[in-house]
Amino acid sequence: MNFEKALQAIIEALPYMLGGMWITAALVLGALALGFVLGVPLAVGQVYGHPLTRRLIHLYVWLFRGVPILVLVFLFAFGILPPLGIDSAFAAGVIVLGLTSAAYQSQIFRGSIQSLPPGQLKAARALGMREHTAIISIILPQALRLSIPAWSNEFSILLKDSALVMVIGVQEIMARTRSVAGRTHEPVALALFAGILFFILTWIGIRILRGVERKVRIKGYSQEGSM
Amino acid sequence: MMKSVSQNKEILRVEKLNKSFGTNHVLKDATLTLREGELKVLIGPSGGGKSTLLQCMNFLIPPDSGRIWLDGVEIEGHRKRELYSYRQQVGMIFQDFNLFDHLSALSNVRIALTKVKGMTKKAATDRAMAELERVGLAAKAGLYPAQLSGGQKQRVSVARALAMDPKVLLLDEPTSALDPELIGEVLAVIKDLATAGMTMIMATHQTTFSSQLASEFVFMEQGTIIEHDSPAVLLAPDACTRTKAFCAKINELTGEPV
Numbered sequence: 135m136n137f138e139k140a141l142q143a144i145i146e147a148l149p150y151m152l153g154g155m156w157i158t159a160a161l162v163l164g165a166l167a168l169g170f171v172l173g174v175p176l177a178v179g180q181v182y183g184h185p186l187t188r189r190l191i192h193l194y195v196w197l198f199r200g201v202p203i204l205v206l207v208f209l210f211a212f213g214i215l216p217p218l219g220i221d222s223a224f225a226a227g228v229i230v231l232g233l234t235s236a237a238y239q240s241q242i243f244r245g246s247i248q249s250l251p252p253g254q255l256k257a258a259r260a261l262g263m264r265e266h267t268a269i270i271s272i273i274l275p276q277a278l279r280l281s282i283p284a285w286s287n288e289f290s291i292l293l294k295d296s297a298l299v300m301v302i303g304v305q306e307i308m309a310r311t312r313s314v315a316g317r318t319h320e321p322v323a324l325a326l327f328a329g330i331l332f333f334i335l336t337w338i339g340i341r342i343l344r345g346v347e348r349k350v351r352i353k354g355y356s357q358e359g360s361m
Numbered sequence: 362m363m364k365s366v367s368q369n370k371e372i373l374r375v376e377k378l379n380k381s382f383g384t385n386h387v388l389k390d391a392t393l394t395l396r397e398g399e400l401k402v403l404i405g406p407s408g409g410g411k412s413t414l415l416q417c418m419n420f421l422i423p424p425d426s427g428r429i430w431l432d433g434v435e436i437e438g439h440r441k442r443e444l445y446s447y448r449q450q451v452g453m454i455f456q457d458f459n460l461f462d463h464l465s466a467l468s469n470v471r472i473a474l475t476k477v478k479g480m481t482k483k484a485a486t487d488r489a490m491a492e493l494e495r496v497g498l499a500a501k502a503g504l505y506p507a508q509l510s511g512g513q514k515q516r517v518s519v520a521r522a523l524a525m526d527p528k529v530l531l532l533d534e535p536t537s538a539l540d541p542e543l544i545g546e547v548l549a550v551i552k553d554l555a556t557a558g559m560t561m562i563m564a565t566h567q568t569t570f571s572s573q574l575a576s577e578f579v580f581m582e583q584g585t586i587i588e589h590d591s592p593a594v595l596l597a598p599d600a601c602t603r604t605k606a607f608c609a610k611i612n613e614l615t616g617e618p619v
Contacts, residue, residue, distance in 0.1 A: 256421055257459035257518075261473040261525060262449035264441075271476055276463045352463050354507030 140323035147314040147324070154310035155331045161227050161296050161306055162335075166289060168232025173239030174278075178269055180240065181247050191240070198237035203298050206230045211302040227299035227306075235292050242284045246277035282347045289343065290336050297332075307331050366576050369396040371433065372560045373451070373529050378417050378427035388413045388424070389584040395529055395562055400555045402571040402592075403564040404607065405581040411564035412456075414581070415531045418562075419451045420444055431528065449477060452522030456534040458514040460506040460521075466493060466513075467502040470521045478525070492520035496550050512543030519550055530554070532563035568608040572596060580604045 144151075180191045198206070211226040220226060250273060258268035300309035307328050315324040373395040380388040388410045395401060403411040416422040418429065420438040429436045436447050460469050467489050474485035493499045496516040506514055515535055522530060535551065536544045548570050554561065555574045565571055572578070572592035579589040580603055587603055588595065595604040 251457075251459075253455060253457055253459035254461055257453075257455060257461070257521075258473075260419060260421060260448060260451075260453040260455075261521070262445045262447075262477045263473060264445060267476050271472060272461050276461075279463065352507065353505040355462070355505075 140320045143314065143318035143320045144323060144327050147310075147318070150314065151307070151310055151327065151331065154305060154307040155335065157224070157304065158293070158296055158306040158331075159335060161224065161231065161299065161304065162289070162293050162339075164228035165231035165235050165292060165296065168228060169235030169239045169288075169292075172232070172236035174243055174274070176236060176240035177243035177247060177277075178274075180244050182265070182269065195237045195240060198234045203230065203234055203295055204301065206234065207299055207302055223299070223303045226302060227296070227304045231292060231296055231299065234295075235288065238288055238291075239285065242281050242288060243277055245284070246280040247273060249280065250276055276352075279347075279350055279352065282343060282350075286340055286343045289339050293335055293339065294332060366396045366399040369398055371395070372397050372431070373418070373562075374430045375414075375418055376428045378414065378424045378429075380413055380417055380422060380424050387584050388417060391417075391427070391581075391584075391586055393562075393579060393586070393589070395560055396576075397560055398558040399560060399576040400571070400574050401562045401577045401579055402568075402575040403562065403579050403581060404566070404568060404571075404604065405587075406607070409581040410584040411581050412533050413584075415453070415533045415562065415564060418531055419448050419453055421453070445477075449473075449525050450528045452525060452527030452530045454515070454518055454522055454530065454532040454535045457538050458506075458511070458518045460514055460518055462506050465503050465505055466498060466509065466517045466520075469506070469517055470524050473521070474524055488524055489520070492524045493517070495523065495553075496520045497546075510543060511539045512546040515539065515547045516550055519547075519554075523554075529560040529562070532561060532565070534564050534566070536565065536567060566611060568611055572608075578604055580607065 176191050176194065179187045180195075183191070207226070207230050210230045211223065215221075215226050215229065220229070254272055254276075255268055258272045259265070263272075296306060297308040300306060300312070303309070311324045311328040315321040318324070371394055374393075376392045378388055378391040379386070391410070391414050393401065403414065405411060413422060417424040417427070420436075423438055429438075431447060431450060437443055460466075461472065464472060467486070470489035470492055471482075471485045474480045474488055475482060478485075480488070490499060490502060493502050496519055498513060498516055498520065501509065501513060501517075506517075509517065519535075532551070536547050539547065544567070548567065551561075551563070552574060563571065575592055577589055578592050578595050580587050580595075582603070594600065595602045596608060
């Protein structure tokens with residue numbers, strides 16, 4: 135590998151690659167948001183719902199955890215979404231990644247909800263609180279706080295999974311890496327550069343989530359645990 | 362200190378409450394009446410059904426059969442709206458406090474006022490502060506449960522229940538989870554309430570303390586109310602009751618005279 139030639143290729147492709155980084159970021163933010171908006175009610179339904187609701191959610195979770203994202207991407211982009219009038223590859227990417235993330239996020243939230251001491255819900259009911267009020271104002275604020283560390287993991291996994299949607303033509307980091315690498319014959323240098331871009335996104339995201347975790351921490355609660 | 366309440370009006374009446382968990386019949390035909398301003402004390406061995414009875418009284422555990430009246434009005438536990446309004450009028454104190462861990466002491470007391478009673482934040486804050494004042498914790502209003510001692514947590518939970526203006530308080534072993542040196546501060550609050558005429562039913566092992574305040578001892582064993590009468594009668598020197606034997610055993614352990 136000619137170092138100067140490789141550097142030249144990267145510098146020339148820089149604006150194009152940074153554009154891909156923005157698309158990856160948008161893809162992941164959209165999917166995480168969709169996964170959150172669906173994941174929270176899925177978790178609540180799985181813990182507190184009617185037995186039938188629980189079974190349906192269970193089925194959903196197994197479906198999206200059991201089928202590879204790549205299969206889902208093709209299925210949605212060419213089978214399910216076009217008849218619904220969704221032709222954009224970017225939208226298909228957000229939807230597939232979001233639905234998959236919803237399945238994983240729901241299990242994170244479910245675990246947190248179930249780890250809370252049951253007495254608090256009892257106390258809320260004893261005060262005359264409706265079930266959904268108690269869940270929204272007592273259970274979720276605590277469960278979501280507890281979920282942040284596992285959710286950070288889900289973020290970093292989803293960020294890297296997002297590269298899979300290049301197969302339907304979403305112009306994210308890896309799609310652009312491949313096209314630049316093909317044109318310049320510098321696949322190794324471009325792959326390294328793509329890796330750096332993913333690393334930067336991961337680093338920014340984790341830093342933000344650590345900040346959020348510190349900010350919403352409940353006073354007096356030990357986060358270190360005891361040995 | 363003993364109060365005569367037999368003529369007072371009925372606040373809460375339960376009749377023939379039954380509850381089984383599987384084949385385990387934990388509550389058998391429990392019947393009792395709480396009159397205005399009285400303190401009834403549930404005693405008896407652990408697993409005797411005291412806690413189940415209290416939780417059936419506000420449908421936290423739905424009874425399998427039986428009837429409940431509040432102020433002469435029968436409560437249908439399956440009608441949601443009726444149930445929510447009933448629970449607001451029947452306060453509950455738990456053994457392990459069950460404070461909301463993510464909320465300050467003030468917010469713990471305030472949250473049901475805004476979310477259940479629909480009060481404005483300002484009015485709810487004033488009311489919550491007044492209740493914290495009443496249990497001697499106004500200075501701790503901004504602290505979170507993890508920053509409070511067990512006794513302080515239980516006093517916050519009393520304030521939280523009182524803020525709803527309940528007609529009756531159910532207390533499920535309010536001091537059993539506390540270190541011995543913290544029991545006194547909670548008992549003092551309960552004593553104040555009794556003196557102020559709050560209608561209460563309390564499960565407890567603090568027999569010496571409660572014998573001075575209770576209008577009636579209700580002894581439960583294996584899900585059944587075995588005997589009930591004023592502590593003076595049940596603990597009389599010549600009495601030969603289960604209650605007396607039980608209290609003697611407890612006091613033998615704690616070193617207190619009957």
